[in-house]
Amino acid sequence: MKLKRQTHAELCELQRRTGSAIMRRLNGASRMQQTWMDGRRTADVVAEFIKPNDRLTSFDRIEIYNRQYWFRLIDCLYDDYRGLHAVLGQAKFNRLTIEYLDRYPSRCFTLRNLGSRIGQFLDERPDLIQPRAELAREMAKFEWAQVVAFDGPVETPVTVDDLLGANPTKLRLALQPYITLLELHWPLDDWSIALKNSANTLRSEASNAVESEAKTAIERPKLPKKKTVFVAVHRYQNMLYYKRLEPAAFAMLAALRDGRTLEAAVGAVMESNEDRDWSAEVQKWFANFTSMGWFCRRK
Amino acid sequence: MPANRFNGFTDLGIGIGLRVPHYSHILSKKPTCDWYEIISENFMCDGGRPLEVLDEILAQYKVVQHGVSMYFGSTDPIDRLQLRKLKELVKRTKTPFLSDHLCWGSVDGTYTHDLLPVPYTFAAAKNTAERIKFVRDTLEIPIVVENVSSYAEFHASEMNEWEFLSEVVERADCGILLDVNNIYVSSQNHGFDPYDYLNGVPFDRVGQIHIAGHSKFEKYTLDTHDHAPIPPVWKMYAHAIEQVGSTATLLEWDAHIPSFDEVHGTALKANRFLSQSVDQRKTKKRLLSTSAV
Amino acid sequence: MKSSTQFSIAAAALSGLLMGTAARAATVAVPTTPANHQSIQKSVDAGQKAAIKLADSADKHDCAGKNDCKGKGGCKTGDAGCKGKNSCKGKGGCATNK
Numbered sequence: 258m259k260l261k262r263q264t265h266a267e268l269c270e271l272q273r274r275t276g277s278a279i280m281r282r283l284n285g286a287s288r289m290q291q292t293w294m295d296g297r298r299t300a301d302v303v304a305e306f307i308k309p310n311d312r313l314t315s316f317d318r319i320e321i322y323n324r325q326y327w328f329r330l331i332d333c334l335y336d337d338y339r340g341l342h343a344v345l346g347q348a349k350f351n352r353l354t355i356e357y358l359d360r361y362p363s364r365c366f367t368l369r370n371l372g373s374r375i376g377q378f379l380d381e382r383p384d385l386i387q388p389r390a391e392l393a394r395e396m397a398k399f400e401w402a403q404v405v406a407f408d409g410p411v412e413t414p415v416t417v418d419d420l421l422g423a424n425p426t427k428l429r430l431a432l433q434p435y436i437t438l439l440e441l442h443w444p445l446d447d448w449s450i451a452l453k454n455s456a457n458t459l460r461s462e463a464s465n466a467v468e469s470e471a472k473t474a475i476e477r478p479k480l481p482k483k484k485t486v487f488v489a490v491h492r493y494q495n496m497l498y499y500k501r502l503e504p505a506a507f508a509m510l511a512a513l514r515d516g517r518t519l520e521a522a523v524g525a526v527m528e529s530n531e532d533r534d535w536s537a538e539v540q541k542w543f544a545n546f547t548s549m550g551w552f553c554r555r556k
Numbered sequence: 557m558p559a560n561r562f563n564g565f566t567d568l569g570i571g572i573g574l575r576v577p578h579y580s581h582i583l584s585k586k587p588t589c590d591w592y593e594i595i596s597e598n599f600m601c602d603g604g605r606p607l608e609v610l611d612e613i614l615a616q617y618k619v620v621q622h623g624v625s626m627y628f629g630s631t632d633p634i635d636r637l638q639l640r641k642l643k644e645l646v647k648r649t650k651t652p653f654l655s656d657h658l659c660w661g662s663v664d665g666t667y668t669h670d671l672l673p674v675p676y677t678f679a680a681a682k683n684t685a686e687r688i689k690f691v692r693d694t695l696e697i698p699i700v701v702e703n704v705s706s707y708a709e710f711h712a713s714e715m716n717e718w719e720f721l722s723e724v725v726e727r728a729d730c731g732i733l734l735d736v737n738n739i740y741v742s743s744q745n746h747g748f749d750p751y752d753y754l755n756g757v758p759f760d761r762v763g764q765i766h767i768a769g770h771s772k773f774e775k776y777t778l779d780t781h782d783h784a785p786i787p788p789v790w791k792m793y794a795h796a797i798e799q800v801g802s803t804a805t806l807l808e809w810d811a812h813i814p815s816f817d818e819v820h821g822t823a824l825k826a827n828r829f830l831s832q833s834v835d836q837r838k839t840k841k842r843l844l845s846t847s848a849v
Numbered sequence: 850m851k852s853s854t855q856f857s858i859a860a861a862a863l864s865g866l867l868m869g870t871a872a873r874a875a876t877v878a879v880p881t882t883p884a885n886h887q888s889i890q891k892s893v894d895a896g897q898k899a900a901i902k903l904a905d906s907a908d909k910h911d912c913a914g915k916n917d918c919k920g921k922g923g924c925k926t927g928d929a930g931c932k933g934k935n936s937c938k939g940k941g942g943c944a945t946n947k
Binding site for chain 1: 597600601602603604605606607608625630631635638660662663664665666667668669670672675677678679680682683707708709710711712714745746747775776778
């Protein structure tokens with residue numbers, strides 16, 4: 258008897274069913290769920306399209322992919338959000354990543370963007386990050402800023418020609434897209450460095466990676482105490498930096514980023530202290546920022 | 557068959573995968589290495605350190621791009637942004653050819669980021685071949701497709717894997733990146749003779765070979781790339797080289813990555829088989845010319 | 850009064866912009882030697898260098914099978930000693946293989 262050949266529509270449907278099984282949440286023991294969405298046994302559902310072999314059932318075989326899917330994506334988020342992991346602890350971080358991936362599965366070919374909506378998700382689901390919701394949200398923003406600074410796009414910095422004869426009342430500059438300005442209520446820059454240094458020390462001392470992960474969890478630095486800091490997360494010579502800013506410099510850069518003129522941005526500086534003569538300070542800031550290529554033409 | 561139209565008529569020799577833990581060694585010591593394979597997606601970014609490193613590597617070494625997300629077997633529309641970024645990278649690296657996997661991995665726009673086995677059907681072969689052709693024509697570069705390790709099989713399959721591979725590459729008129737370790741892993745998981753697979757491959761289309769290590773669990777074997785290839789894989793490699801001829805070979809090592817020297821030294825073991833193959837061919841040629849006289 | 854002060858600070862900003870731009874142009878034009886590289890770095894205050902960007906220590910994409918997960922917090926026994934990848938570094942332990 259000649260076997261009926263699969264149609265393209267059937268191929269699409271098969272991929273859809275397989276995808277549903279693979280991307281479905283694992284159970285509490287990190288195994289594939291026993292019950293399918295419609296209440297049937299998962300084993301019966303997957304047996305309809307996956308062959309068993311002499312050692313593994315259809316369920317066992319698709320479970321390898323189901324676990325692999327979650328492990329790969331959770332690891333990717335862990336790599337980008339180790340600070341958030343440290344703030345929340347293992348169990349809460351784990352739950353957060355699962356809920357996040359369920360709500361915002363990857364819609365992009367690159368894993369680089371997998372965690373791009375974590376910040377938004379934390380706003381939507383504060384219940385997952387209590388009692389440190391504010392700290393967790395800031396940590397997530399700070400860590401995503403690092404992803405952006407690490408490999409985000411760069412525009413051609415402004416040149417002398419762009420600036421000669423420019424009128425400050427009309428001149429509008431843009432900040433490089435890889436720079437993120439953050440007002441943080443905890444000194445997360447210092448804390449992140451301490452966290453990474455302790456992890457690196459432990460890693461180099463440990464005889465293998467598994468041990469080092471366990472030690473890292475135990476010996477990480479204590480959570481930071483509250484203190485407001487203004488930080489630009491950026492890269493310089495392709496290395497990642499956290500630059501502390503004076504509140505006035507932060508306000509000025511934020512104004513420029515938001516499209517205000519140079520003169521208006523300077524106004525933001527004056528608002529912080531009208532009596533102070535800011536000229537020398539502002540000149541120094543701009544010389545420094547520009548020497549790092551922070552400003553580009555506004556499109 | 558080292559240089560053919562599927563690998564851009566290159567004869568690259570023995571390479572290793574370019575991995576982050578080796579960056580500083582490679583950039584500072586500039587060790588001899590015939591070529592590096594990069595995972596395209598790790599460099600499909602807009603700036604920063606990855607591209608800086610890549611440019612430094614490109615100034616010193618030959619680089620070939622290997623992708624993990626084109627998903628030739630998926631039924632989703634091809635992502636134009638991804639293709640545009642890939643084309644930019646192809647221009648940057650001047651890769652002589654491009655490889656990706658004979659698999660699917662996204663459905664309805666959601667990505668699993670895994671290399672999932674395709675049901676071996678004629679509909680899947682047609683779909684896959686059309687996508688390969690589209691990508692090749694857009695990127696204007698030869699493409700070789702790699703057989704994946706798999707852990708599951710579909711009831712819907714209408715042929716075995718090597719028949720499916722042949723069907724796809726004939727329809728697409730593209731090359732093969734023959735992953736010998738993947739054949740071994742799948743043979744363990746599905747219970748076929750890996751030499752049946754090897755002998756069923758259209759050898760004239762092989763443009764590159766992969767070797768790697770895997771992990772054996774109680775009930776299945778996983779393609780973990782976390783140690784050196786085991787002797788049975790080297791034996792299969794020798795057999796493949798015997799059939800295909802001296803072909804660009806690359807060792808993949810992705811987890812528990814040891815020193816550059818250890819990875820490169822392991823890869824260079826392939827030389828033994830490559831030189832044997834050259835000797836055998838010379839002998840064969842000599843015998844043929846003698847018998848002709 | 851405020852407006853004229855604001856304008857003079859804006860003029861100072863513009864002069865700072867020109868100074869920085871010129872300094873940057875000079876660093877691009879002059880070939881970097883260890884000596885001038887150091888002096889350029891000294892003149893720029895980039896802030897604190899991040900210890901290591903963790904994304905710089907591992908590749909995001911590879912084509913290896915994954916049977917564990919560092920994000921789950923390490924491995925328990927019974928998972929082939931985590932030799933392959935059957936657990937998760939983000940989840941706090943790996944379940945036992947069947």
